[in-house]
Amino acid sequence: MVSVATTFPLADFFDNDVVSVGRALIGAKLEANGVAGIIVETESYALDDPASHSFVGQTPRNAAMFGPPGTIYVYRSYGIHWCFNLVCRPGHAVLIRALEPTDGLETIKRRRNTDVLQRLCTGPGRVGQALATTPEHNGLPIWSAPFGLQPAQKRVEIVSGPRIGISRATEKPWRFGLKGSRFHSKPFA
DNA sequence: CGGTAGATCGACT
DNA sequence: GTCGATCTACCGA
Numbered sequence: 742m743v744s745v746a747t748t749f750p751l752a753d754f755f756d757n758d759v760v761s762v763g764r765a766l767i768g769a770k771l772e773a774n775g776v777a778g779i780i781v782e783t784e785s786y787a788l789d790d791p792a793s794h795s796f797v798g799q800t801p802r803n804a805a806m807f808g809p810p811g812t813i814y815v816y817r818s819y820g821i822h823w824c825f826n827l828v829c830r831p832g833h834a835v836l837i838r839a840l841e842p843t844d845g846l847e848t849i850k851r852r853r854n855t856d857v858l859q860r861l862c863t864g865p866g867r868v869g870q871a872l873a874t875t876p877e878h879n880g881l882p883i884w885s886a887p888f889g890l891q892p893a894q895k896r897v898e899i900v901s902g903p904r905i906g907i908s909r910a911t912e913k914p915w916r917f918g919l920k921g922s923r924f925h926s927k928p929f930a
Numbered sequence: 931c932g933g934t935a936g937a938t939c940g941a942c943t
Numbered sequence: 944g945t946c947g948a949t950c951t952a953c954c955g956a
Contacts, residue, residue, distance in 0.1 A: 784948065792948070802940060819949045820938030826948090836948055866949045906948055926949095934954085943945080 751884045754892060755810035759785040759833035760915060764901075766827070766835055767919050768893030773825075773872040775887070776845030778862055780837060781922040784904045784915055788832035791909035795832040805879040807831045813888065815869070815879050822866030825874045827883055827890075838905070838916070839863045841924040842871065864926040900929045 755762060763785035771780055786793035794803040794816065805814040805828070812828040826834040840862035842849050849861050849871045862871045883890050898920035903911055905927060918925050 786948070794948075797941085800941070816948085817939055819947065820940080822949055824948065838948085864949070870950095904948070908947080931956085932954100934952100936952090937950095939947105941946095 752810050755829050759787050759829045762829045763835045768897040770891040772889035778840030778842040781919040781924045782839035783917050784836040792907040811883050813881050823869035824865040838865050839926045902929045
Protein backbone atom coordinates (compact mmCIF):
# COMPACT_ATOMS: atom_id res chain seq x y z
CA MET A 742 0.00 0.00 0.00
CA VAL A 743 1.00 3.56 -0.46
CA SER A 744 1.88 5.37 2.71
CA VAL A 745 0.62 8.89 3.09
CA ALA A 746 1.53 9.25 6.72
CA THR A 747 3.68 12.29 6.20
CA THR A 748 2.25 15.27 8.04
CA PHE A 749 2.47 18.11 5.57
CA PRO A 750 4.01 17.46 2.17
CA LEU A 751 4.14 21.21 1.58
CA ALA A 752 6.53 21.63 4.51
CA ASP A 753 9.07 19.62 2.52
CA PHE A 754 8.31 21.70 -0.55
CA PHE A 755 9.29 24.87 1.32
CA ASP A 756 12.23 23.38 3.24
CA ASN A 757 14.65 24.15 0.40
CA ASP A 758 16.83 27.01 -0.69
CA VAL A 759 14.84 30.12 -1.44
CA VAL A 760 15.91 30.42 -5.07
CA SER A 761 14.76 26.86 -5.84
CA VAL A 762 11.43 27.49 -4.13
CA GLY A 763 11.00 30.81 -5.94
CA ARG A 764 11.30 28.91 -9.22
CA ALA A 765 9.22 25.94 -8.05
CA LEU A 766 6.31 28.20 -7.15
CA ILE A 767 5.94 29.33 -10.75
CA GLY A 768 2.94 27.49 -12.17
CA ALA A 769 1.54 26.58 -8.75
CA LYS A 770 -2.08 27.35 -7.91
CA LEU A 771 -2.53 29.65 -4.93
CA GLU A 772 -5.88 29.75 -3.14
CA ALA A 773 -6.83 32.37 -0.56
CA ASN A 774 -10.05 33.76 0.89
CA GLY A 775 -12.31 32.26 -1.75
CA VAL A 776 -10.27 33.13 -4.84
CA ALA A 777 -7.36 31.51 -6.65
CA GLY A 778 -4.81 31.99 -9.38
CA ILE A 779 -1.73 30.56 -11.01
CA ILE A 780 1.51 32.05 -9.71
CA VAL A 781 3.29 33.60 -12.71
CA GLU A 782 5.87 35.84 -10.99
CA THR A 783 7.93 35.56 -7.78
CA GLU A 784 11.00 37.05 -6.14
CA SER A 785 13.36 35.29 -3.72
CA TYR A 786 14.75 37.02 -0.62
CA ALA A 787 17.47 35.28 1.38
CA LEU A 788 18.72 35.73 4.96
CA ASP A 789 22.17 36.98 3.96
CA ASP A 790 20.68 39.24 1.28
CA PRO A 791 20.93 43.03 1.74
CA ALA A 792 17.64 43.49 -0.14
CA SER A 793 15.74 41.22 2.27
CA HIS A 794 13.72 42.43 5.25
CA SER A 795 15.35 39.64 7.27
CA PHE A 796 18.88 40.94 6.60
CA VAL A 797 18.88 43.18 9.68
CA GLY A 798 17.64 40.37 11.95
CA GLN A 799 14.29 39.72 13.53
CA THR A 800 12.01 42.68 14.32
CA PRO A 801 8.30 42.83 15.19
CA ARG A 802 7.49 43.61 11.57
CA ASN A 803 9.37 40.70 10.00
CA ALA A 804 8.89 38.12 12.78
CA ALA A 805 6.74 35.84 10.60
CA MET A 806 9.60 35.63 8.12
CA PHE A 807 11.51 33.63 10.75
CA GLY A 808 8.73 31.05 11.10
CA PRO A 809 8.90 27.44 9.88
CA PRO A 810 8.76 26.44 6.18
CA GLY A 811 5.35 27.21 4.69
CA THR A 812 4.61 30.18 6.95
CA ILE A 813 2.79 33.20 5.52
CA TYR A 814 4.56 36.57 5.87
CA VAL A 815 2.53 39.71 5.15
CA TYR A 816 4.13 43.16 5.29
CA ARG A 817 2.99 46.71 4.69
CA SER A 818 4.59 48.24 1.62
CA TYR A 819 4.93 52.00 1.21
CA GLY A 820 2.39 52.49 3.96
CA ILE A 821 -0.36 51.35 1.59
CA HIS A 822 -0.17 47.79 0.33
CA TRP A 823 -0.14 44.38 2.00
CA CYS A 824 2.37 42.17 0.24
CA PHE A 825 2.20 38.38 0.46
CA ASN A 826 5.20 36.10 1.01
CA LEU A 827 5.82 32.43 1.72
CA VAL A 828 8.63 31.44 4.08
CA CYS A 829 11.12 28.76 3.05
CA ARG A 830 13.81 28.13 5.63
CA PRO A 831 13.58 30.63 8.51
CA GLY A 832 14.67 34.08 7.37
CA HIS A 833 14.16 33.23 3.70
CA ALA A 834 10.95 34.03 1.82
CA VAL A 835 9.42 34.27 -1.64
CA LEU A 836 7.37 37.35 -2.58
CA ILE A 837 4.34 36.55 -4.74
CA ARG A 838 4.44 39.30 -7.38
CA ALA A 839 1.77 38.30 -9.88
CA LEU A 840 -1.01 35.78 -10.52
CA GLU A 841 -3.09 34.73 -13.47
CA PRO A 842 -6.53 34.77 -11.82
CA THR A 843 -8.52 31.53 -12.26
CA ASP A 844 -11.23 31.38 -9.58
CA GLY A 845 -13.45 34.01 -8.01
CA LEU A 846 -13.00 36.56 -10.78
CA GLU A 847 -16.03 38.58 -9.68
CA THR A 848 -14.74 38.76 -6.11
CA ILE A 849 -11.32 39.83 -7.30
CA LYS A 850 -12.78 42.51 -9.56
CA ARG A 851 -14.81 43.87 -6.67
CA ARG A 852 -11.84 43.91 -4.29
CA ARG A 853 -9.64 45.55 -6.91
CA ASN A 854 -12.34 47.94 -8.09
CA THR A 855 -11.53 47.27 -11.75
CA ASP A 856 -12.64 44.94 -14.52
CA VAL A 857 -9.37 45.10 -16.42
CA LEU A 858 -8.02 41.55 -16.42
CA GLN A 859 -4.40 42.61 -16.78
CA ARG A 860 -4.60 44.84 -13.70
CA LEU A 861 -6.19 42.42 -11.26
CA CYS A 862 -3.15 40.59 -9.85
CA THR A 863 -0.12 41.95 -11.72
CA GLY A 864 2.08 43.32 -8.95
CA PRO A 865 2.63 42.49 -5.27
CA GLY A 866 0.31 45.18 -3.93
CA ARG A 867 -2.42 44.10 -6.31
CA VAL A 868 -1.98 40.45 -5.33
CA GLY A 869 -2.46 41.36 -1.67
CA GLN A 870 -5.64 43.28 -2.44
CA ALA A 871 -7.03 40.57 -4.75
CA LEU A 872 -6.41 37.83 -2.18
CA ALA A 873 -7.58 40.05 0.71
CA THR A 874 -4.50 39.12 2.72
CA THR A 875 -3.84 41.19 5.84
CA PRO A 876 -1.53 41.07 8.87
CA GLU A 877 -4.01 38.85 10.68
CA HIS A 878 -2.82 36.07 8.37
CA ASN A 879 0.77 36.63 9.43
CA GLY A 880 2.33 33.41 10.73
CA LEU A 881 -0.39 31.08 9.45
CA PRO A 882 0.62 27.99 7.43
CA ILE A 883 -0.17 28.00 3.72
CA TRP A 884 -1.81 24.56 3.91
CA SER A 885 -4.75 25.48 6.15
CA ALA A 886 -7.91 27.50 5.54
CA PRO A 887 -8.48 30.05 4.17
CA PHE A 888 -5.37 29.19 2.16
CA GLY A 889 -4.24 26.45 -0.15
CA LEU A 890 -1.43 25.69 -2.56
CA GLN A 891 -1.17 23.11 -5.33
CA PRO A 892 2.36 22.87 -6.74
CA ALA A 893 2.67 22.70 -10.52
CA GLN A 894 2.03 19.21 -11.83
CA LYS A 895 4.09 19.67 -14.95
CA ARG A 896 7.49 21.22 -15.48
CA VAL A 897 7.17 24.77 -16.75
CA GLU A 898 9.52 27.11 -18.61
CA ILE A 899 10.88 29.90 -16.45
CA VAL A 900 12.40 33.27 -17.22
CA SER A 901 14.41 35.31 -14.71
CA GLY A 902 15.83 38.77 -14.18
CA PRO A 903 16.77 41.38 -11.57
CA ARG A 904 14.34 42.06 -8.74
CA ILE A 905 12.09 45.11 -8.96
CA GLY A 906 12.12 48.22 -6.82
CA ILE A 907 15.17 47.45 -4.67
CA SER A 908 18.33 49.50 -4.26
CA ARG A 909 20.70 46.86 -2.85
CA ALA A 910 21.86 43.50 -4.25
CA THR A 911 20.35 44.58 -7.56
CA GLU A 912 22.62 42.20 -9.47
CA LYS A 913 20.98 38.99 -8.24
CA PRO A 914 18.63 37.58 -10.93
CA TRP A 915 16.11 36.39 -8.35
CA ARG A 916 12.91 37.51 -10.04
CA PHE A 917 11.21 34.57 -11.76
CA GLY A 918 8.35 34.36 -14.22
CA LEU A 919 6.30 31.89 -16.20
CA LYS A 920 7.63 32.13 -19.73
CA GLY A 921 5.18 33.76 -22.10
CA SER A 922 2.65 34.79 -19.44
CA ARG A 923 0.67 37.94 -20.16
CA PHE A 924 0.24 38.57 -16.42
CA HIS A 925 3.70 39.76 -15.35
CA SER A 926 3.95 43.01 -13.37
CA LYS A 927 6.64 44.15 -15.82
CA PRO A 928 8.10 42.48 -18.90
CA PHE A 929 11.21 40.34 -18.51
CA ALA A 930 14.05 41.73 -20.64
C1' DC B 931 1.61 57.19 -24.42
C1' DG B 932 5.57 58.82 -20.49
C1' DG B 933 6.69 61.22 -16.16
C1' DT B 934 5.55 62.16 -11.52
C1' DA B 935 3.21 63.43 -7.12
C1' DG B 936 0.70 61.69 -3.47
C1' DA B 937 -0.93 58.26 -0.26
C1' DT B 938 0.86 56.66 4.59
C1' DC B 939 3.34 53.13 8.01
C1' DG B 940 7.33 50.86 10.38
C1' DA B 941 12.20 50.77 10.80
C1' DC B 942 16.22 53.11 10.98
C1' DT B 943 19.48 57.54 10.90
C1' DG C 944 13.16 63.18 9.19
C1' DT C 945 13.96 59.75 5.41
C1' DC C 946 13.20 55.81 2.81
C1' DG C 947 11.16 51.81 0.92
C1' DA C 948 10.19 44.27 -2.03
C1' DT C 949 3.98 49.98 -4.68
C1' DC C 950 -0.03 51.74 -7.18
C1' DT C 951 -3.01 55.27 -8.99
C1' DA C 952 -4.46 59.62 -10.76
C1' DC C 953 -3.35 63.34 -13.22
C1' DC C 954 -0.70 66.00 -16.09
C1' DG C 955 1.43 67.19 -20.67
C1' DA C 956 2.85 65.92 -25.42
